[in-house]
Amino acid sequence: MSEAVAATRRSRITPEREAELYEAVLGLLREVGYDTLTMDAVAARTRSSKATLYRQWGGKAQLVVQALRHGKRGHVEDIDTGSLRGDLHALVALEDDCTMERNSALMRGVAMAMHHNDDLRQAFREQLIAHEVGGFRQVVQRAVDRGEIRPDCPAIDFMLHMMVGGFATRTLLDDQPPTRAFLTSYIDAVVLPALGVSAI
Amino acid sequence: MSEAVAATRRSRITPEREAELYEAVLGLLREVGYDTLTMDAVAARTRSSKATLYRQWGGKAQLVVQALRHGKRGHVEDIDTGSLRGDLHALVALEDDCTMERNSALMRGVAMAMHHNDDLRQAFREQLIAHEVGGFRQVVQRAVDRGEIRPDCPAIDFMLHMMVGGFATRTLLDDQPPTRAFLTSYIDAVVLPALGVSAI
Structure with missing residues (x-):
């Protein structure tokens, strides 16, 4: 599902309602884990119809990945402190330790589920990792432009591997x-x- | 369980028999995964008594971690090529890509199981990670002694984090x-x- 299609589909509900839905999905994910989470449970908790959920997101994998993306505080590309060190320190300061531990547990659970759910792995790569790669690319490009990093530095290609x-x-x-x-x-x-x- | 105690316990069986047992455990682990693997199944496949298995290893978690350790080709501390780069390259060349992929899948499965098995997590840390930390410490110390790494280099503390x-x-x-x-x-x-x- 392309970003444009997703935006069109999701435009039918308000941003507030969308945020509420994502929070409910993250709550369920913490309670029961990905494999046990059902669209029925999401529909029941959010008082929406399953048809609406499928129309807006396409499926459980896409909905969960969008919820995870929504759950992140701020995005790396929006950070611009004037130095690479400042940007990366600001990135890890976006969440307090308690939130980071909760999100780390959530991500571990999802990473586990990815091993046996091809659609989740695909959605995770296409909707979340691709976005992160793009965000880090902007941060690195600004550092290159400032002369902090050499443009041919081989570690640039491993930016996300290092951070994750x-x-x-x-x-x-x-x-x-x-x-x-x-x-x-x-x-x-x-x-x-x-x-x-x-x-x- | 200390190394000494483990050695004493295991000394009752021959190294060949021990290797055969570990191979059987790794085979079962690949087939059914950690959670489904039972000491009964190990006993049946290796024609040993459960009492023997428990006496020698203490439990399923310890047996599985020892089998994983046995499954590694060579150990980092035994590599001594004369340069750090040579040592690390030699380390990743110990296994061909096919074996590495198999072991990577196995490790992912065990890492998943560690999240909800405290005894497995403890055995993994005490028997496998502690050993790897010690091995990398030797490799790094040789590089420090050769003057390749400054002894106060902060990345030394993250050696295993970087590699893993x-x-x-x-x-x-x-x-x-x-x-x-x-x-x-x-x-x-x-x-x-x-x-x-x-x-x-």
């Missing part, structure tokens, strides 16, 4: 949620030096 | 298995520059 890698491995390796303090240290120790940017 | 991050995010972000070519590029673009080591 720090976030994802914190729980796996250290059994601790990713906190703002951890991610800030990781950005200074790994991401910026890999891009050839001084962390001081 | 590249491996884990490849599937999540690109929907492709981690290959030797990908990991080699990632090491040259991210890991070595973060450690202040030239990738050329």
Whole structure:
């Protein structure tokens, strides 16, 4: 489903109603997980018809991914502090540690479900990762324009791998949620030096 | 369970028999996944008694983690090519792409199961991650001794996060298995520059 089609479909409901719906989906996702979540449950909780949900979003996978995207506080491309270090630090400061832990648990659950749900994996890539890639590309381009990063720096291609890698491995390796303090240290120790940017 | 205790317990069976058992556990793990795998099934497939399995390993989580550890080709600390770049490249060359894809799928399954199995998470951390941390510490120490890495380089603390991050995010972000070519590029673009080591 293209962005334009999605926008047309969703334009039939108000932004407030859309936000309410996404919150309900995220709530259900936290309670029962992706595999157990049904469009019936979403319809019941939000007092909407299943037909409306399918017409607006196309299916459960697309609805869940849009809800996840909605659940993010701010977007990387909107951050423009004047330095790459400032931008990346501001990005991890968008959420407090409690929210970050909740979202990290949610993302782990969805990442797990992606392994056996091809439509979820596709929606996640097309609607969420593609958007993040575009956002980081803007942040990096501004840093290149300021002369902070060399345009041919090979680490540019791994920007999202580095950022998501720090976030994802914190729980796996250290059994601790990713906190703002951890991610800030990781950005200074790994991401910026890999891009050839001084962390001081 | 300490290494010494584990060694004493396992010394009652031959290394060949132990290897055979681990192979059987990995096979079952691939077929049915961690949650569905039972000690009964392991006992049946390996023609051993459940009492023996419990006496030797303590439980399913410990047995599975030891099998995973056994399934790895070679260990990072045994690699000593004379340069950090050589060591890390040799590490990802230990397995061909097909084996790496199989092991990546296996690890994803186990990582998923870790979210709701505390004993598996504990065994994974104590028996596998602690060992990897120790192995990478040796590789890094040799690079420090050779003057390749500054001893106070902050990225040293994130060595395993960087390596596991590249491996884990490849599937999540690109929907492709981690290959030797990908990991080699990632090491040259991210890991070595973060450690202040030239990738050329």
